[in-house]
Amino acid sequence: MHILVVDDDPLAGEMTVAVLEEAGHTCQFAEHGMQALEALVDPAAFELVVSDMNMPLLSGLELFQEMRSQGLETPFVLLTGDDPEPLRARAPGILACLLKDASMEDSLPRLVEQL
Amino acid sequence: MATGKTESFKARKQKLRQSFITQFPQRLGQARELLIHLTPGSDQRERLDKLHLIFHTLKGSGASLGFDSIDASAKAAEHALREVLDQDGQVTVTDGLVAELEQQLHSLEALELALEPPHSHDTGPSFELSTRQATEGHVSKHRQRLVYLCDDDPQLAQELSGQLSCFGYQVIPFMTLDAVRQAFLAKPPGAIIMDVIFPEGRDAGPALIAEMNACLDRPVPSVFMSSRNDFAARLRSVQAGGNAYCPKPVKAVEMAEILDQLTNRIPSEPFNILVVDDDPDVAHFFAMVLEEAGMVTRVANEPEHVPGILECFDADLVLMDLYMPHCSGPDLARLLRQIPGYLSLPIIYVSSETDVDRQFKALEVGADGFLTKPLEPDRLVSEVRLRAERMRTLRSLMIRDSLTGLFNHNTILQLLEVALASCQRARNTLCIAMIDVDHFKLVNDTHGHPAGDQVLMALGRTLRLRLREVDLVGRYGGEEFAAILVGLDLDQAKTIIDGLRENFAAVTFFADGVEFHCSFSSGIAAFPEFSKASTLVEAADRALYRAKHAGRNRVEVAHDKTAAPEDT
Known part of the structure; x- marks a missing residue:
């Protein structure tokens, strides 16, 4: 999956990429929401977006909302260092909201595998 | 079975962890720089935003890469900043915010991050000394990790608290159960050290801890100390949720090790x-x-x-x-x-x-x-x-030496032999620095032995915290320490020891309300210039002797030409 x-x-992004590539996927890395939106100009380029929540300018949640408002329906996974529960409630369209810690090494590939 | 793939993932993760460790002091340095310029009462949204980003990133990548020890402090700092930044309109810096950030940054600076699983030869050649790392040993104005200590013997409570503060803890002594109960209710500490016997009863200490912890979701780590060493007392303290038990007399270094473990400051090395x-x-x-x-x-x-x-x-x-x-x-x-x-x-x-x-x-x-x-x-x-x-x-x-927790004389010499053998095989370099506290007898005579012990503990702690994990530090004799620095040449070693010397000379000690300062002199010798353990130590000792004679508070290096004993 791309x-x-x-x-x-x-560093954290590299780690996410390493986890996903280890599970056999290919990844492209974007350092902020704007770069992500640029990469998403071709709607078919990616089968999944995995984004950090807390970023300057455009948060992960805002990126998700922006994508949906542009009609981009790519499945979206949010990673957060805080309690993921309230975020899940705030963005019902999100595929999953995962805690960004060592457990992500297992939880993320497992989730992606089920897609 | 391990496949090539998992190894490459491991290797990648390891590299990322290494980068994180390398960048860590820099990031803390940036935070420190910003923090210095925060003035309470003014609107400094930009600086606070930057600080927030630093702590947030530390928390995020720290968690992703499995550095759990970072989490609590980074989270607390981030949270404190978030609260202020989320206010509408003017963002005012408060004393409380500055104090909170100070405390959390201080905790982060005191961390030693370990690259685990460390392949012993793979720790990288870099030598990271964070520029603003907490200089352990002085009773700093910083808010440190909060520990309550309660003992009805005022002298013991004061003395042990003072010694523990040399290990980077903010220890508040209490003499009565009522006082510690009130403090506890007002602000639960990071850990509590408790006597067992009080006038209220032979088990009054454990009873109070049990009572306090019953009101909390997560019990506060507790250590009991007692002149009682019987089964019943130990059982009572275990049942009250005690994490450790120290029979009196309590050694500060052992207590500090226990606190380190309980508050998770130093991640244990993998087996x-x-x-x-x-x-x-x-x-x-x-x-x-x-x-x-x-x-x-x-x-x-x-x-x-x-x-x-x-x-x-x-x-x-x-x-x-x-x-x-x-x-x-x-x-x-x-x-x-x-x-x-x-x-x-x-x-x-x-x-x-x-x-x-x-x-x-x-x-x-x-x-x-x-x-x-x-x-x-x-x-x-x-x-x-x-x-x-x-x-x-x-x-x-x-x-280990019981006062400083460093390797003792015999052990450091054995370790020197082992390190030398491995350097010979790997064609690596090695330096040994002999470090001796200046005018130590004078400190003991003027300020008393507890003050002298405080100096030794502080120096030991400084060496252990400031040198890399691959370096070996031992207490060689009374006030003499030995540090084995692997993979460095004479110049690098001199720069590092010189830096430590300057920091240590700046540390303020207190004894009975009197401030005093200490310094050390050091002599360094390098392998392969000196090829045997005995000649290395001798050469370093001679260089130390020269440093003492040249006026103390300085570092001298040994060269082959000075290897012959001087006529003095």
């Missing part, structure tokens, strides 16, 4:  | 396990199971390779097959026991041998246990961990 990974922190 | 089995598949299977549980393993398929591997792999435990051709498990165990350094190395056999008599015979030659195949991975991990853990504790009691 996946767009969005994270303002290159 | 090193050597697996010996002539069947490579079996050996790799065990190795994989143990690696998955976070341990570091080496595999030997030939018994004759074992001594060589042990020389450069500091094993906590050896797991060996009972039946191997040419050299059986018991033979190998006996062989290892005849090498002085391995007398106490735990050895466990793995075998399908179920005959109790034969098991007993195999254990007689000095092995520590028997695991029978088929072996459940869970059981393998728990058996190995249990023994390795106990071994580590025992060993650390034997090899």
